[in-house]
Amino acid sequence: AQKVTQAQTEISVVEKEDVTLDCVYETRDTTYYLFWYKQPPSGELVFLIRRNSFDEQNEISGRYSWNFQKSTSSFNFTITASQVVDSAVYFCALSGNRDDKIIFGKGTRLHILP
Amino acid sequence: DTAVSQTPKYLVTQMGNDKSIKCEQNLGHDTMYWYKQDSKKFLKIMFSYNNKELIINETVPNRFSPKSPDKAHLNLHINSLELGDSAVYFCASSQGGGLAGAYEQYFGPGTRLTVT
Numbered sequence: 001a002q003k004v005t006q007a008q009t010e011i012s013v014v015e016k017e018d019v020t021l022d023c024v025y026e027t028r029d030t031t032y033y034l035f036w037y038k039q040p041p042s043g044e045l046v047f048l049i050r051r052n053s054f055d056e057q058n059e060i061s062g063r064y065s066w067n068f069q070k071s072t073s074s075f076n077f078t079i080t081a082s083q084v085v086d087s088a089v090y091f092c093a094l095s096g097n098r099d100d101k102i103i104f105g106k107g108t109r110l111h112i113l114p
Numbered sequence: 115d116t117a118v119s120q121t122p123k124y125l126v127t128q129m130g131n132d133k134s135i136k137c138e139q140n141l142g143h144d145t146m147y148w149y150k151q152d153s154k155k156f157l158k159i160m161f162s163y164n165n166k167e168l169i170i171n172e173t174v175p176n177r178f179s180p181k182s183p184d185k186a187h188l189n190l191h192i193n194s195l196e197l198g199d200s201a202v203y204f205c206a207s208s209q210g211g212g213l214a215g216a217y218e219q220y221f222g223p224g225t226r227l228t229v230t
Binding site for chain 1: 158159206221224
């Protein structure tokens with residue numbers, strides 16, 4: 001069975017601090033895909049990144065970076081120099097190569113305090 | 115141009131009623147989905163359609179019936195609404211379909227359903 005665990009239910013940091021959101025996954029598939037989505041207070045779900053299991057290179061996009069480590073089954077997300085606009089619920093998600101079903105973690109609610 | 119749109123955005127109705135939520139995507143994607151997000155923000159897939167064919171049907175009560183008139187539209191009809199159906203329902207679409215592997219999904223703005 002596939003599973004995504006986001007152990008941090010809620011995190012609060014002061015603006016400009018760096019923050020890392022943890023994601024641990026379980027799957028028996030050798031080919032799989034990992035995602036992060038952002039859900040700001042307005043409610044929409046915004047795609048951030050997709051990573052396949054064969055690509056363990058870390059990814060950086062502006063203040064966002066992702067650390068994928070197959071050895072620990074983790075796909076962590078770091079926001080550098082956080083801003084109030086980063087306040088949102090962040091979801092990590094997993095999909096195998098057998099269907100398009102994406103399994104979402106329970107989300108981490110991130111509060112960036114001014 | 116809205117990529118994935120849903121109507122209505124809010125839906126308040128009484129128990130026992132039947133209601134529909136409409137979804138349209140203009141991305142040219144082959145696959146569309148319905149998700150339910152409960153009050154604790156937990157997101158769970160309900161259905162997926164690929165080119166009008168039902169691909170994923172999770173353990174959803176048969177009061178919920180998806181309908182896909184064409185690959186750009188996926189509507190959700192709910193019969194005999196219950197209090198527990200109150201949630202936010204998201205439509206999504208993606209490039210891939212069936213056993214093609216996973217592609218990122220693009221979500222609509224959500225429909226907040228409140229059953230009283």
